[in-house]
Amino acid sequence: MLLGCSGGPACLLWFGSSLGQRLTVALTVVGSGLGLGSLGVAIMQPTPPTWHLPWFLPWGQFAIALDPLSVMFLAPVFVVPALGAIYGLDYWKQSEHPASGRRLGLFYGILAGAMAMVVIARDGVLFLIAWEAMALAAYFTATADQGNPEVRRAGWVYLIATHAGTLTLIAMFALWHRATGSFALTGVAMMPPAISGTLFVLALIGFGFKAGLMPLHVWLPGAHANAPSHVSAVMSGVMLKMGVYGIVRLTAILPGPALWWGGTLLAVGAITGIAGIVFAIGQQDIKRLLAYSSVENIGIIAMGLGLALLGRTQGRADWVILGLGGALLHVWNHAQFKSLLFFVAGTVIHAAGTRRMDLLGGLARRMPLTAILFVVGAVAICGLPPLNGFASEWLLYMGLFRTLSPHETSALAGAAMSAVGLAMIGALAVACFVKLLGTVFLGTPRSPVARQAHDPHAAMLLPIAALALGCVALGILPVLAVPLLARAIGCWTATPNACGLSIAALAPLSRVSVMALSLCGLLMAATLSWAALSRLRTIRKACTWDCGYARPTARMQYTGSSFAQMLVGLFSFIIWPKRYEPQVAGTLPHATRFGSVTPDTVLDRLVTPVFDLAGRLLPRLRVLQQGQTQYYVLYVLVAVIVLLWWGAMGVQS
16 A cells, blocks of 8 residues: 555556546545555554565565654655645646656656655565665656756766665675675674674665765756756655665664764764755755755754764763654655745746746745745745744754763764754855845846746645645644654664653753744734734835936846855855856957856766766777677686686785
8 A cells, every 4th residue: 555555546647648647646645645544553553564475586575564763754755746746737737748748657656656665675675676666766757858968967967876876785785684694674683893884884875875965966966956846856855865764774773883883974964964055055056956955954864863873872862862853853844845945946947937046036026925935945944943944953953962061072072063063054054045035036037037927826836835834833833743753763772761761851842832833923913013004004106316327127136146156255165166257358348247157066076077087098998899709718718817826826825
């Protein structure tokens, strides 16, 4: 039922165009509802339901289970793709995209089903099969607009990155089988530290590719920017968390984590968070900005996991509860507000026909409902009360501050520096989304396409509104998530309630609810007061002092690039921006223009040059491929002689 509710209905797209799409969406929504209901039934069970079935493959078995950790990651799998399917009814109509609509619908459903299987798989071979199905389905959905060269390039980069991660995971599961004698993903009592450390590193790399940890994020900005917006929402809000889930699951079954595991995750998370939001500030493409912001939020989640691992190493249950609790709650929160923001971005692109922020502006007057929903998502992603992003980050702050203790070693006390990084991430996120709000929704339109924009139909607005309500609900009542968080923490560690500790005792979320309700009350009172005053007073329109500009134009207002110029310059040692300065020469110079772009430091300045160099050098080796059998026999003979010589030298030594 978990898989059929997500992936099965997509096949109906092959029986018609608009009718097939509507039937698919209806069955997807019904199936997702059944999937959520099955999660509720599983939560009520005293022991997690498990199924073990033999199969035809020579390795592993079909083993699935539904424990509290799986529930935390399955909930977004059933919510976001269903809302995205509704959104796609108007955003990517089957009748308007006959060449790609059916393929997109089919692989969209497979993507959701594969993610569900990844989360419930309890066998390494089954996990890898589901993982590869998820990776390939994501490729076919992200490259729906395959006629665009930029889309094809982003898909190619994604394929290389995802298979590099998969190869690492194959090595990880092979080592797991050698250490345990089985592919079963169950906890073990003992394991040599060298093997467990190697498994952790392989997991961090393999799952880090999918999660988007820096510097393994190279596929993420291009794929998210060029995919259809409802696919971008699923990839960012849900699929990235499959990488997080892999790290959480492996660390749950590995015994005796070393101190450097948590320190590594804390450092990688802080670097990923800061660099991700700095790259986001420098973007001019609305969807690339949101993609880099996803990298930032994955960094925040990694910091929470790092704190939890330090807590397990040092026997500090409070660090485990606050770190893992904050990380898992942020998984939920990010799935909501980032999906909301990608839906809003798709609405803007659908209405204006462009992703460039500097061609937009003034959309708040033309798309008021979209603007209000965007503000909800922006406040949530900045971690500001009274919305849900604040609650999860508050748990992380509480946990990081607890590492400051005179009884801890200086190395552990250094973990508190991550709180400074988290604060920096929050401040930069505010600057980033103020830039996005001001450039896209405020001011005056900068192009004719922006003047023609309007709010979309209900099919696109309702999913955004549903996610906005979720952001408000979890922001005002984060205590609703505490029971599930407590059970998930108990599933991850054997001693979650040591010394009677709990989330409620360490960080009373009821105070967050009181503060959130107070802020909502103040905001409502201020809105009603403003509305009443605006009715009473008479507004007189007149020209103001214009500094000599009698006819101001849209070119005189700040663009996104100019707004972010100072911050981009401040962090130029990380992002290496390119500037195209005007060349003015001669008595009558030609028209020129100033411009700046922020390429990805890892992909565009490191990875791509290496691949370009390999593309120029490796073809020279084709001289070895003569197509004649005697040459290949000679190569084999030379290889055998070298290997025999190498073995003889080893025996003598």
